[in-house]
Amino acid sequence: MLKLTAEVAERIRAHGAQSYPYECCGALLGSDGPEGRDAWDLVALENFRQDSPRNRFLVRPEDVLRVEKAARERRLDLIGWYHSHPDAPARPSEFDREHAWPWYSYVIVSVEAAQPRQMSSWRLTDDRRRFESEEIVAQLGMPG
Numbered sequence: 001m002l003k004l005t006a007e008v009a010e011r012i013r014a015h016g017a018q019s020y021p022y023e024c025c026g027a028l029l030g031s032d033g034p035e036g037r038d039a040w041d042l043v044a045l046e047n048f049r050q051d052s053p054r055n056r057f058l059v060r061p062e063d064v065l066r067v068e069k070a071a072r073e074r075r076l077d078l079i080g081w082y083h084s085h086p087d088a089p090a091r092p093s094e095f096d097r098e099h100a101w102p103w104y105s106y107v108i109v110s111v112e113a114a115q116p117r118q119m120s121s122w123r124l125t126d127d128r129r130r131f132e133s134e135e136i137v138a139q140l141g142m143p144g
Ligand SMILES: [Zn+2]
Pocket: 055, 057, 083, 084, 085, 091, 092, 093, 096, 108
């Protein structure tokens, strides 16, 4: 289960709409625990795929380092990634599966004609053969 604050969900949607007709991508920062994981913040990334930025989401190794540093500074963990699917359903592509890592949450927002639509989250199985759907629930507020 992935808990998203309304603000994080809205920022993902806005980034997808703003990047349309190209894909947006970014990292989710939060915490992982026995009762699910919480995304408290995000870091927007540039989509560096020049050949096909419309349907190719790829995170560079230097992005991972930068995002992990940003997470530590905010006392959060890197818990996942998000990207948009312009004019395509919010389901992972074969390319997404081949380039994904287990454990992380992969949030996908479908954007049709610049309007954000459905949002879904996925976790790659440990054998990396398929994605399993992860439930997204609304997080109402930060504890304490
Ligand atoms: Zn994708």
